[in-house]
Amino acid sequence: MDPLFISAIVLLGVxxxxxxxxxxxxxxxxxxxxxxxxxxxxxxxxxxxCGACGYPGCLGLAEAIAKGEAPVDACIPGGKEVADKIAxxxxxxxxxxxRMVAVAKCSGGCENAYDKMEYHGEMDCRIAYLTSGGPKSxxxxxxxxxxxAEECPFGAITMVDGLPVVDDETCTGCGVCVNVCPVGVMELxxxxxxVYVACNSRDKGVAVRKFCKTGCIACRLCEKSCxxxxxxxxxxxxxxxxxxxxxxxxxxxxCPTKCILDKIETRPKVYITGDCTGCGECKKVCPVKAIxxxxxxxxxxDMDRCIGCGECIKVCPAxxxxxxGSPAEVAS
Amino acid sequence: xxxxxxxxxxxxxxxxxxxxLSRFLGICPFLGVSKQxxxxxxxxxxxxxxxTMASAVTWVIYNFFLLPxxxxxxxxxxxxxxGDFKPENFDLAYLETIAxxxxxxxxxxxxxxxxxxxxxxxxxxxxxxxxxxTTNCAILGVAELNTITYNYNFIESLVHGISAGIxxxxxxxxxxxxxxxxxxxxxxKAMQGLPIVFFVSALMSMAFLGFSxxxx
Numbered sequence: 187m188d189p190l191f192i193s194a195i196v197l198l199g200v201x202x203x204x205x206x207x208x209x210x211x212x213x214x215x216x217x218x219x220x221x222x223x224x225x226x227x228x229x230x231x232x233x234x235x236c237g238a239c240g241y242p243g244c245l246g247l248a249e250a251i252a253k254g255e256a257p258v259d260a261c262i263p264g265g266k267e268v269a270d271k272i273a274x275x276x277x278x279x280x281x282x283x284x285r286m287v288a289v290a291k292c293s294g295g296c297e298n299a300y301d302k303m304e305y306h307g308e309m310d311c312r313i314a315y316l317t318s319g320g321p322k323s324x325x326x327x328x329x330x331x332x333x334x335a336e337e338c339p340f341g342a343i344t345m346v347d348g349l350p351v352v353d354d355e356t357c358t359g360c361g362v363c364v365n366v367c368p369v370g371v372m373e374l375x376x377x378x379x380x381v382y383v384a385c386n387s388r389d390k391g392v393a394v395r396k397f398c399k400t401g402c403i404a405c406r407l408c409e410k411s412c413x414x415x416x417x418x419x420x421x422x423x424x425x426x427x428x429x430x431x432x433x434x435x436x437x438x439x440x441c442p443t444k445c446i447l448d449k450i451e452t453r454p455k456v457y458i459t460g461d462c463t464g465c466g467e468c469k470k471v472c473p474v475k476a477i478x479x480x481x482x483x484x485x486x487x488d489m490d491r492c493i494g495c496g497e498c499i500k501v502c503p504a505x506x507x508x509x510x511g512s513p514a515e516v517a518s
Numbered sequence: 519x520x521x522x523x524x525x526x527x528x529x530x531x532x533x534x535x536x537x538x539l540s541r542f543l544g545i546c547p548f549l550g551v552s553k554q555x556x557x558x559x560x561x562x563x564x565x566x567x568x569x570t571m572a573s574a575v576t577w578v579i580y581n582f583f584l585l586p587x588x589x590x591x592x593x594x595x596x597x598x599x600x601g602d603f604k605p606e607n608f609d610l611a612y613l614e615t616i617a618x619x620x621x622x623x624x625x626x627x628x629x630x631x632x633x634x635x636x637x638x639x640x641x642x643x644x645x646x647x648x649x650x651x652t653t654n655c656a657i658l659g660v661a662e663l664n665t666i667t668y669n670y671n672f673i674e675s676l677v678h679g680i681s682a683g684i685x686x687x688x689x690x691x692x693x694x695x696x697x698x699x700x701x702x703x704x705x706x707k708a709m710q711g712l713p714i715v716f717f718v719s720a721l722m723s724m725a726f727l728g729f730s731x732x733x734x
Contacts, residue, residue: 189607193592197583197610201617205624212628216635 221252223275230271231261236339238262238360263358285377286359288352292328292371293384293445295347298399299327315368324397326386328371334363380433380449388421402445408437411473434495436473454494454509458485461506468498524677531681537656538689539726544656547647558694560640562687568625568651569660573679575621576661577672584610618661626652
């Protein structure tokens, strides 16, 4: 056999063996212990690196969860699904978390709110806000340049008529828009709550009227009409107490400036059956005066006015009032 | 050994024949890791280590295993076992590239493991460029120049390796410093990012060309 052939094989073989051994020793010596769970948690996380959890990116959170520093349900966008997966990896139970979505606390779009100046600058809310609070005359209102829509990591915000519209299904409640808005217009509310105050103005009613057609003028009509004590005026602004609100929609119907908005497009309606004794109890409690009829006779519901709050059903002694829920039913 | 000769090798590798700016070796990490001075210094240190070690190890391998000389290890072993061979029978010089890459890859692996343990921040900052030192032509270049082109002895090889690393670090850190300032400069849109970096490196290269006038 050719010595050249053998020596080449021996040389490379020995070199490979020696170097491999050196690397093995060094790797053992400088081993970095990584928690294998980190990788599994990382796989379970959405990977959007939105930062809603307060950690630098998904990897940061995964490490914190693995160390036990963060709760398993710390990923807000991931919601329950991700929390359950991570809980399985960590071997614990995930607690129920209320799903939150963002809303814009302003209804003063291009049409409704008046400008105090012409703005010819960078079309970015954060920059516009530096020039004496932006072009809007209302210092609490949405500036309408759509920085929240740009920054939303999930593309859940679209700008319609100079106001952000949040798609509840896409929104994960990560809170990026809440942090990025220089005015503080965005707010997180529970997904199940469908009624919110679309105004952020703490100005007095007179001032609000000057700035905007649809601002909260702190008239207290909502506060008075709410049967659940769930809406209150603080700092000249109506605020919904979501722990009490039942989405009945009475305040929406009552608000004179229409600044309380309702996400339910078609509300359920009630109708009165032939069992009606004409006692008139329902007429008394109806917050929107949708029920008419003489005493002792069959009462009727004005379908256009009825907001489906169900107050009348509770008081009817003859159980003659029914509610119809789905949009198709209501239409018929 | 002539001390002056060593100094000339060092100055030549650092300034006159700077690996990046004159020999145009190792451009990839030069453009990739020159965004921040801290990272550039870290990368430079890693390269200096790998270059120095590679110079030493490859010199030994070249002179004692690959070259068909009187002190070729295979020749000596075969003689010890009574074989009737000439040194020419063990001319393994053709294995040079593969052997050098093996050495460099090992050294880079070691550096990577150590950096990962000692400085996770630097590890994540260097990213892919750390394992890419393996295929960095500057390192293979040093090894080849030491052995084949210049036929340096062991001390000369070592000095040349360290100096080449220092020259690499110098260019990298200078570039990082310039790029940190470029962040705040008003650059035409078409020139932003890498294009302006290419222009800067061309200007730096021309500036370093001035060192070729150095006389000793």
